[in-house]
Amino acid sequence: MARSSLVLAIAFLAGASTMAVELAAVRVQSPWFGASTAVWTNVIGVVLLALSIGYLIGARASRSAQPQRALGVTLSLSAIACALVPVASGPIARIFLPPHLTLEQAGTLTGWGSLAASVCLFLPAATALGCTAPLATEILARGGRASAGSAGGRVLCASTLGSLLGTFATTYSLVPNLGTTRTFLAAGIVLGALALLAFFALGRGSARNAVALVALILPCALWSVAARLPDLTEGDVLLASRESTYQSVRIVERTEDGSRLRHLQVNESFDSFQSVWSERPGFLPDGHYYNLFAFPLWWSRDITTWRVGVVGLGGGTAWRVLDGAKPTGVELSLVGAEIDPAVVALAREWMDLSDQGGRCRVLSGIDGRALVAKTHAGFELLILDAYANQTEIPPHLSSVEFFEACRASLVERGWLVANVGGFGFDDPVVTSVGETLATAFGTRVLAVLVPYSRNVALFARRGSEPIDPLVVPPKSGVAEVDRQLAAATLPGLSHWFAPTSGVVLTDDLNPIQTRQHESIERAARRGLE
Amino acid sequence: MIASWLLVLAPQTALETAVQRTNAGDFRSAWSAASSAVDPLERAQAKVFVRQHAGDLAGALDEAQLGTRAALEDPWLAERTLAIAVSLSRAKAAANALSQLDALLLDPNVPNRGAYLEAASRVRSRVDALSTGARARDTAESRARFVVLGFSVTALCALVFLARKA
Numbered sequence: 067m068a069r070s071s072l073v074l075a076i077a078f079l080a081g082a083s084t085m086a087v088e089l090a091a092v093r094v095q096s097p098w099f100g101a102s103t104a105v106w107t108n109v110i111g112v113v114l115l116a117l118s119i120g121y122l123i124g125a126r127a128s129r130s131a132q133p134q135r136a137l138g139v140t141l142s143l144s145a146i147a148c149a150l151v152p153v154a155s156g157p158i159a160r161i162f163l164p165p166h167l168t169l170e171q172a173g174t175l176t177g178w179g180s181l182a183a184s185v186c187l188f189l190p191a192a193t194a195l196g197c198t199a200p201l202a203t204e205i206l207a208r209g210g211r212a213s214a215g216s217a218g219g220r221v222l223c224a225s226t227l228g229s230l231l232g233t234f235a236t237t238y239s240l241v242p243n244l245g246t247t248r249t250f251l252a253a254g255i256v257l258g259a260l261a262l263l264a265f266f267a268l269g270r271g272s273a274r275n276a277v278a279l280v281a282l283i284l285p286c287a288l289w290s291v292a293a294r295l296p297d298l299t300e301g302d303v304l305l306a307s308r309e310s311t312y313q314s315v316r317i318v319e320r321t322e323d324g325s326r327l328r329h330l331q332v333n334e335s336f337d338s339f340q341s342v343w344s345e346r347p348g349f350l351p352d353g354h355y356y357n358l359f360a361f362p363l364w365w366s367r368d369i370t371t372w373r374v375g376v377v378g379l380g381g382g383t384a385w386r387v388l389d390g391a392k393p394t395g396v397e398l399s400l401v402g403a404e405i406d407p408a409v410v411a412l413a414r415e416w417m418d419l420s421d422q423g424g425r426c427r428v429l430s431g432i433d434g435r436a437l438v439a440k441t442h443a444g445f446e447l448l449i450l451d452a453y454a455n456q457t458e459i460p461p462h463l464s465s466v467e468f469f470e471a472c473r474a475s476l477v478e479r480g481w482l483v484a485n486v487g488g489f490g491f492d493d494p495v496v497t498s499v500g501e502t503l504a505t506a507f508g509t510r511v512l513a514v515l516v517p518y519s520r521n522v523a524l525f526a527r528r529g530s531e532p533i534d535p536l537v538v539p540p541k542s543g544v545a546e547v548d549r550q551l552a553a554a555t556l557p558g559l560s561h562w563f564a565p566t567s568g569v570v571l572t573d574d575l576n577p578i579q580t581r582q583h584e585s586i587e588r589a590a591r592r593g594l595e
Numbered sequence: 596m597i598a599s600w601l602l603v604l605a606p607q608t609a610l611e612t613a614v615q616r617t618n619a620g621d622f623r624s625a626w627s628a629a630s631s632a633v634d635p636l637e638r639a640q641a642k643v644f645v646r647q648h649a650g651d652l653a654g655a656l657d658e659a660q661l662g663t664r665a666a667l668e669d670p671w672l673a674e675r676t677l678a679i680a681v682s683l684s685r686a687k688a689a690a691n692a693l694s695q696l697d698a699l700l701l702d703p704n705v706p707n708r709g710a711y712l713e714a715a716s717r718v719r720s721r722v723d724a725l726s727t728g729a730r731a732r733d734t735a736e737s738r739a740r741f742v743v744l745g746f747s748v749t750a751l752c753a754l755v756f757l758a759r760k761a
Contacts (some may be wrong), residue, residue, distance in 0.1 A: 098707070106752065115750055119753050119754060119757065120752060120756055121751060122753075122754065122757035122760075123757060125757075126757060126760055161735070161738065162735050162739045162742075163735060164728060164731035164732055164735055166728070167728065167732060168684050169685060170684075171728065171729070171732060172732075174736065175735060177738045178736055178739035178740055178743065179735060181737070181739065181743050182739035182740075182743050182746075183739075185742060185743065185746045186742070189746070191687020194678065269715050291691060299701040305597070330714075352650060353650070372715055389700060489653070490653065513649075515651060516650075517649060518650040519650070523608075536623060548620055549620055552620035552621070552622055552649075553649045553650050555621075555622050555623040556622035556623060556625075556626055556646070556649040556651065557623065557626055558646075558651065559622075559649060559650075559651055560757060587753060
């Protein structure tokens with residue numbers, strides 16, 4: 067292989083490794099700090115700053131007599147730094163995040179903690195990787211007597227194409243198949259091999275080869291070492307875990323009051339979960355917002371056949387609750403969209419998610435907006451329970467345009483129920499989503515505080531208003547149902563949002579993530595009182 | 596259990612009515628009964644009871660703290676404030692309520708003192724853990740801010756230095 071091709075190959079693979087580090091960096095942090103937009107921003111910011119520093123260090127090193135040696139050294143250092151990330155991630159995260167915090171206790175700590183952890187974990191590898199481009203450019207310019215512009219352009223092209231490969235390979239192949247730890251180690255092995263190549267093929271063998279050998283051997287030696295994960299909550303038993311394209315997913319089981327509950331958790335989780343399974347379908351213990359999804363079945367007893375759509379099916383909890391809590395004689399059919407196939411696979415294995423003889427259709431890997439967009443007047447009940455990165459309602463699933471599509475997907479007098487994480491009716495997220503939903507439906511929206519929880523359920527109807535919960539409903543004849551419905555009759559536990567001519571969330575301008583940040587900060591402040 | 600003792604002790608009162616209606620699942624009329632109590636302490640107790648049993652823990656804590664401020668000498672209210680604050684993981688509120696309950700229970704003539712002592716003892720370690728956790732959280736945040744600040748300054752200096760040398 068020609069010397070210039072070799073240099074470009076190194077630039078290409080170093081570029082791929084850089085993106086592998088950057089994308090896997092978020093994943094290695096996600097069990098601790100989550101994978102929110104703030105965490106992504108912190109990681110990208112640290113990597114970019116480290117690369118800038120690396121470029122200048124590389125530029126300075128390129129003036130040495132043998133830039134190929136400097137290239138070998140920086141590649142070796144980046145390989146070692148990559149290999150150490152999974153080992154160091156747990157202990158470093160523990161420095162900035164005490165164990166067993168609740169979501170509101172964590173508050174702003176996830177932002178500051180992830181930024182500090184990013185500095186400690188990713189700065190060394192990214193800085194070393196940043197050195198490679200100027201060094202490769204110098205080697206190319208000297209060896210081929212090319213101009214600086216020509217050499218720099220070719221190196222940048224190779225490096226950027228490598229980054230492109232690294233981006234797709236990391237997200238769609240490496241992390242889902244190898245896992246986060248081995249993605250870092252694989253990057254380390256590649257970089258270690260490149261270091262050896264730089265020493266042997268570009269320069270002359272020297273004592274520095276030993277550094278490259280260490281750089282190659284270290285990630286290989288750590289191949290079977292597992293990264294330390296946050297401690298499980300006392301009493302929880304881990305049943306299964308998986309790295310998906312979107313997140314870290316796990317199933318944990320605990321026994322409460324003699325009955326088994328399984329929780330599907332993602333990423334950092336804190337005290338949150340995405341889905342719950344109990345042995346018996348129907349209402350879950352107090353504090354679970356899913357119970358309120360069944361209210362429309364009891365409030366609209368004239369409807370006996372319900373076609374139910376679920377945006378954000380998760381492990382199918384909504385289905386199990388509805389199926390077990392429905393009035394006698396009511397027939398249900400369900401179609402649910404869940405964007406993460408790994409969630410569906412785990413739920414099928416551990417949470418009894420099945421097609422129920424054709425009554426339950428699961429759209430795996432489908433975005434909720436697609437489900438709503440292609441359904442016209444098809445649902446008696448539409449449930450919105452879509453979250454990304456644990457606490458974030460995706461902007462495209464909280465805009466007025468999306469809610470208008472939801473309205474169109476309902477039959478006349480059909481119901482929409484949305485689960486919104488928020489701390490009361492004055493919570494910025496609850497207010498924003500409630501007013502946007504009311505505006506899209508053109509009617510008032512009922513908000514009900516979920517008992518023993520920090521969630522609010524929003525109820526909207528197409529062409530009419532939800533019933534007033536303060537008007538005590540007639541007894542259903544089922545004690546558990548009456549008990550569940552009764553809590554909403556307490557003044558202060560329900561609230562109405564009216565359509566507004568003011569600012570609502572739109573596809574074009576949707577500050578829902580800012581609202582969520584404000585919400586968590588307010589709750590954290592309240593928690594200190 | 597403590598609430599039921601209150602019922603035994605008290606004649607037919609707004610509190611008793613509120614408790615009965617709450618237990619029957621009629622929260623709306625229970626709230627009306629609670630709100631109609633003339634005695635501020637009884638009103639506070641009834642409102643806390645209704646809100647707590649309806650699952651509005653944040654609202655119950657607000658009522659309990661309001662009542663506590665108005666009737667500092669009531670151990671039932673202090674114990675409820677403590678229990679709810681612990682449920683909500685509110686470290687400072689729980690610590691304050693525990694201190695207040697401890698102070699009230701220094702009086703050996705407090706009715707049902709044994710039960711209150713037991714209730715306080717049950718959650719004491721949890722209150723300590725909440726306080727420790729809150730301190731650890733604050734320390735961790737300070738540490739993180741310090742690291743970020745130190746890194747930012749160092750990175751800036753490094754960039755300036757290297758840009759001049761490169």
